[in-house]
Amino acid sequence: MKPSCLLLFVFPFFVQAQIASKDRFVVKNKAVVWTEKFEIKDMDTPIIIETMREYLKSKPCVRLDALPQNEILEGSFVQAPFMELFAARFRIDFLYEGYIVTVSAMADQEEAALEKTLLKSNGSFVENFPERIEKIDTALSFFFLITH
Numbered sequence: 001m002k003p004s005c006l007l008l009f010v011f012p013f014f015v016q017a018q019i020a021s022k023d024r025f026v027v028k029n030k031a032v033v034w035t036e037k038f039e040i041k042d043m044d045t046p047i048i049i050e051t052m053r054e055y056l057k058s059k060p061c062v063r064l065d066a067l068p069q070n071e072i073l074e075g076s077f078v079q080a081p082f083m084e085l086f087a088a089r090f091r092i093d094f095l096y097e098g099y100i101v102t103v104s105a106m107a108d109q110e111e112a113a114l115e116k117t118l119l120k121s122n123g124s125f126v127e128n129f130p131e132r133i134e135k136i137d138t139a140l141s142f143f144f145l146i147t148h
Helices: 002-017 045-057 114-118 131-143
Strands: 019-022 025-028 031-039 062-064 072-077 085-095 098-108
Touching: 025 114, 031 114, 031 131, 045 062, 045 072, 045 085, 045 098, 085 131, 098 114, 098 131, 114 131
Parallel strands: none
Antiparallel strands: 019 025, 025 031, 031 098, 062 072, 072 085, 085 098
16 A cells, blocks of 8 residues: 555656746657747637737748637648748647647647757756747747737
8 A cells, every 4th residue: 555655746846847947948758839828818728819819810930720629729830930940839828818829739840840949868958048949939939929
């Protein structure tokens, strides 16, 4: 009985140990995602969803998935939305007066995947991000920002 109880207490520690974040980048099991929460006061959720859908449809670099889910938009970049980012997938979860954007499967022009640039061999983040990664971070933040 004691070993099984010990395992229940130790297992969450190992799961948590595989997750780390730096700025808006998060690594889990050596996969990097970019995430940001945007708040929009005084705008109802259905209006935020429709505004974001129309905004993304107007962008030639974006392809929205054909089967939209309730209060979730998913898609990918079919062209580079800006010079530093070559490809990525995104998911937008809509909340009350806001939304959370998660961008995954990111690749830049110089590397096949951002994991090669951002992570050390042990899966932790490098100390300083290269300038092109900082540009991707800023550009993603501006790209997914909608205002009313």
